[in-house]
Amino acid sequence: MDYPTVECGRDVPAVSNEQGRNYTKASDEYALMRDCDANSRLTAQHYLWKNLLGYLVHPDIPMHGDDLKVADVATGNGIWLQDLAEDIPLSAELHGFDISLDQVGPRPWLQANIHMHTWDIFEEPPSQFRGFFDIVHVRLITFVVRNNDPRPVLKNLTKLLKPGGYLQWDEVDAIGCSIKTVPGVKAENLDALFAQLNRRDT
Structure with a gap:
């Protein structure tokens, strides 16, 4: 299947400087920075999280099949997908979704089976991805949940799943x-x- 291509890390919005740190002025409500330090934080956070859990995908979730389709929502810099791509066949389709792809590296840095898309989790999912994925992964998004009500986000995430698909939501208590x-x-x-x-x- 052909997907719209995204030039990751290109056309970054205007840079602002506050408290000695440069960050992009994206048009969303993301409260954290999107700079080199933030990318380092996301990468370190990913490996700490993986070490703590002992896995990327929960061991009870089946990962077999040549046509496996996996989504990482709120993908940030895409580190979870890049790490996962090392352990599964190239035939698997890996899709990252985020409100901004400013933190994702250039396309040549990504494995061939990783596709990146811009999507706001508070909006309806793109029609071509409804009922598409075997696994949908999301991590550390409670701070963006509006009105302390995760139901709109949960509703949109489950729309991405095939019947019988798995949602893995990793969060801190x-x-x-x-x-x-x-x-x-x-x-x-x-x-x-x-x-x-x-x-x-x-």
Whole structure:
């Protein structure tokens, strides 16, 4: 199947500088940076997450079949797909979706079976991808969920799945997190961050 090609990492929006960091001025509500440091964060975060879980795709999800189709939604820099592509046949189709592809490297850097697409998870999925995927993966998106209601996102993610397909949603339990500091050392900023996260989850 032919898919629209996307020149990843091209035509990046105007760059702004705040607090000594350059970042793109994309027209979305993404609160984090999209610069080299952010790419490094996404890559490190990916390998830490993989090490913690011990897998990319949950072991109970079947990964066989020559026509396997996998989506990574909120793909960021595409590191999850790139890592997955190393372990599965080239016949598998891997698709990354994000509201902005500014953090994805140039097309020649991606494996041939990886395709990137711009898509806002709050909008209807593209018609050609409804009921298309065996596996849909998403990770660490609760901070963009609107009105503390994941149902619109969940509805759109499940529309991507074939009947009997699998949704793997990896997330942090911010409520169950705790901060352990050195006795006598103040961590006011961390305390404020977790207090804000906990308020948002209630």
